[in-house]
Amino acid sequence: MTYPPQYQYPDGGVSDKSKVVAGILGIVLGGFGAGRFYMGDTKTGVWQLIVSLVTCGIGGIWGFVDGILILINGGVDGQGRPLRD
Template sequence: MTNPQYQQYPPAGVSDKSKLVAGLLGILLGGFGVGRFYMGDTKTGVLQLVVTIVTCGLGGIWGFIDGILILINGGVDGQGRPLRDS
C-alpha cells in the first residue's frame, strides 16, 4: 500500500504536462509544433510543422497563436486530461 504523502504523480484527472511550458513552447517554437509535441498531440504537431514548411514559414503564426490560447484557456494533453497550471 502506498502512502499518499509520497505520491509522485499528479491525480489521474490532471496531466503531468504544464500549461505554462506548453504555451511558451508554442509561442517560441510553435512553427515546428514543439508545444503540441510536448503535450502529446503528435498529429497536430506534425500538421503545424508541415504547414510551416509548405508556406515557407508563414504558417508559423498558427503555432504562435496556439501558444497564446493555451496560456489563456489551458488545454488538454494527448490523453485528454487538462494541463496542470504550474
C-alpha cells in the same frame, strides 16, 4: 460512468504536463509544433510543422496563436487530461 481505480488517471485526472511550458513552446517554437509535441498531441504537431514548411514559415503564426491560447485557456494533453497550471 465510474471506472475501476486501475483505469482512472492519477491526481484526479490532471496531466503531468504544464500549460505554461506548452504555451511558451508554442509561442517560441510554434512553427515546429513543439508545444503540441510536448502535450502529446503529435497529429496537430506534425500538421503545424508541415504547414510551416509548405508556407516557408508563414504558417508558424498558427503555432504562435496556439501557444497564446494554451496560456489563456489551458488545454488537454494527448490523453485528454487537462494541463496543470
